[in-house]
Amino acid sequence: MDADLSINSLVKVTGSTALLGLGSNLGDRIGWLYYGLAKLGSHSGIRLEMVSSIWSTPPVQAAGGEFLNIAVRVNTSLNAHELLQAVKGIEAETGRSGSASDARRLDIDIIYFGDSIVDESSLVIPHPRRLMRSFVLAPIAEVCGTAVDPVFKTRISELAYLKLPGLIPRATRVFHPGWHGSPRSGKFG
Template identity: 40%
Template sequence: MGALCSNLPVESNVFIALGSNQGDRELNLLRAVAEIGKLAQTRITALSGFYDTEPVGPVDQPNFLNGVLRVETALSPRHLLVELQRIETEVFRRVRDVQWGPRAMDLDILLYGDLILEEEGLVIPHPRLHERRFVLVPLAEIAPGQIHPKLGKRVDELLRSLPPGERVTRV
C-alpha cells in the first residue's frame, strides 16, 4: 500500500501574462520565457502567440507586445511572484516609477490552478484579468476552457462577453 503522505512538491498549472513595449518587444518576450524556463521546480507547458496591443490606462506610450505562458510549478504563489519580479528588475532593469507606464517587461500571475488568494501585493486570479482583451485573447488561445475560479466562467466566455474595442492583433 502506498504512502498517504508525500514530501514531493505539488505542482500547479499557472498562467503568466507577458508584456513589453520598450526595446525589441519580441526578443524581450522570448528572453522572459527563457528566464521563466530556468526557474527551479517549474516547466513551461504552453506559450500563446504574440499580440500587438494598444496600451491601457492614462499614460501615453508605445504599443505592447503581449502573450501568455502556461507553466507547471511547485513554487508557492509568493515565491513565484518574487522570482517574476526578480526577472523584471535584474534581467530587464524595470523601475516601478510610473504606474501603468512603459516597460521592457511586465510579468503577471493571472491564474494559479483554482486558487483564490488576496494578500498584500498578490491577488490571484489577477483582479483585472476578465476585463482585458490583451490578456484574454492569448489566454483563450492556449486554455479556452480554463475556469476563472472567482467568476466560475470559462476564459472563452469571458472573452466573448467583452465589449468591442481594445485592438489586439496577432503578429
C-alpha cells in the same frame, strides 16, 4: 538580454498550473518576450507548457508605444508568493522600476494560479483586471484549455469572447517569422 532558452522540458515539475501574461513596449519587444520565456524556463521550479501567439495592443495607462503580449501556461512547484518573487526578479533584471505607468521592457503578471483565489495587499489572484483587457484574455484563451475562472465559474476561453463594459477592445494577433515551435521542443526561432 542574453539568455539561452534552456527550457527544462525533461524535468518533471509537479505542482500547480499557472497562467502568466507577459508584455513589452520598449526596445526589442519580441526579444524581451523571448528573454522572459527563457528566464522562466530556466527556473528549476517552473516548467513552460504552452505559449500563445503574440498580440499587439495600445498601451493602457502606460507610457510608450504599442505592447506586444503573450500568455504562457506553466507548471510550477512554487507557491503563488514564490512565483510572484520569481517573476518580479525577472522584471527587475530588465530594469523594471515597478511603476505601473512607465514603459517597460518586460512586464510579467500572474493571471491565474490553479483555482486559487488570493486577495492580499501584495498579491491578488486571479488578476483583478483580467476581464477588462483583451490583451490578457485573448492570449490566455489560447493556452488555458478547459480551465475555469475560479470567481465566475466560467471557462476562461468563454470569458475572452464576452463584451464586458469597460473592456479594452483592440488586441491584434501578430505573427513573427522567427516565432515558431513549442516550449517542449525548446525551439523558438
